[in-house]
Amino acid sequence: MRIVLYAAIIILLLIITAILLISNKFADMIMHPDAHDEEFLLKEAYDYGRFTPEFIEGIRKEDFCVRSRYGYDLHGFIMNNDISVKPENSRKVAVLCHGYTSGKIVMTGYAALLNDLGFTCILYDHRGHGDNSRGVVTTMGFLEREDLKTILDYAYERFGSDARVITYGESMGSATVLSHLEIDDRPVLTIADCGYSDLTELCRYLVKDVYHLPVFPIVPLAALKIKLVGKFDIKDVSPKLGVIKAASPILFIHGDKDTFVPTYMSKDMVKLGKGVREIYLCPGAEHAQSAALHPDEYRKKVSEFIEKNYT
Numbered sequence: 001m002r003i004v005l006y007a008a009i010i011i012l013l014l015i016i017t018a019i020l021l022i023s024n025k026f027a028d029m030i031m032h033p034d035a036h037d038e039e040f041l042l043k044e045a046y047d048y049g050r051f052t053p054e055f056i057e058g059i060r061k062e063d064f065c066v067r068s069r070y071g072y073d074l075h076g077f078i079m080n081n082d083i084s085v086k087p088e089n090s091r092k093v094a095v096l097c098h099g100y101t102s103g104k105i106v107m108t109g110y111a112a113l114l115n116d117l118g119f120t121c122i123l124y125d126h127r128g129h130g131d132n133s134r135g136v137v138t139t140m141g142f143l144e145r146e147d148l149k150t151i152l153d154y155a156y157e158r159f160g161s162d163a164r165v166i167t168y169g170e171s172m173g174s175a176t177v178l179s180h181l182e183i184d185d186r187p188v189l190t191i192a193d194c195g196y197s198d199l200t201e202l203c204r205y206l207v208k209d210v211y212h213l214p215v216f217p218i219v220p221l222a223a224l225k226i227k228l229v230g231k232f233d234i235k236d237v238s239p240k241l242g243v244i245k246a247a248s249p250i251l252f253i254h255g256d257k258d259t260f261v262p263t264y265m266s267k268d269m270v271k272l273g274k275g276v277r278e279i280y281l282c283p284g285a286e287h288a289q290s291a292a293l294h295p296d297e298y299r300k301k302v303s304e305f306i307e308k309n310y311t
Helices: 002-031 038-048 053-057 104-116 144-159 172-180 199-210 215-230 240-245 264-269 295-309
Strands: 060-067 073-080 092-097 120-124 164-170 190-193 250-255 277-282
Touching: 002 199, 002 215, 038 053, 038 104, 053 104, 060 144, 073 104, 073 144, 092 104, 092 144, 092 172, 104 120, 104 164, 104 295, 120 144, 144 164, 144 172, 164 172, 172 190, 172 240, 199 215, 240 264, 250 264, 250 295, 264 277, 277 295
Parallel strands: 092 120, 092 164, 164 190, 190 250, 250 277
Antiparallel strands: 060 073, 073 120
16 A cells, blocks of 8 residues: 555655656746757758848848847848839838748748848848847746837837838737737837747647647646746737737738637638728648748738728
């Protein structure tokens, strides 16, 4: 009988230890993503057909650096082409936000599309990524939206108070541009590619449906560590609140085969708010692969939305 009791205690301790380790790992994955360097990101982009080495070599860009309100530098570059620098396009500015573990270089494919539509494009690395990776945690859109607000301040200072700025995000960058709408109504319109509607809901989905683990107590324990160490509450990361508040037009884009950020999140968000809301569900596309899989249709959808709603 005593042996059975000892065995039960050992098993229980092992289960508790496993849960704590998994919760800790999940929290660290959110706060400290394995952000890839530019060489890795470029190789991956080439492999996925996002763009070519010749395209990267031909980019016309100007580096910049602005100070975040949280005490670190935000490094980025301004990207143009022959169309976007025309005098009649001087007020057209787009700010682009990259995804989780990604970087500003990946957004150049989207920027090229926007350059062709006349927009000067501002690309930068999020906190915890690329050139801004030192000494800060990733907050999945919570503080990133404040950095985006700082970048918009820079855009208006650089290009004039009469600039007409749009925001464009992919994945975590999509969540960032949507969350930003809750605190800043300056964007003329927003394009959100494969973004999540709520971080708590995404965490539950990932733990249950992707990793096949129990939501409780893993997610609450991970959230507790994030709150204690990262100094933010995952419950406060809810991009859908920005969608509800914003009166400006929003285009949602999502691959219908996305299993990392489920497609239903964009389907749900397109129903929210009082402004213009449209959605393009890209057939057969996995996470963040819509533009690469169907480039012509993607360009058409984005171009038509901007033509109708950019005023």
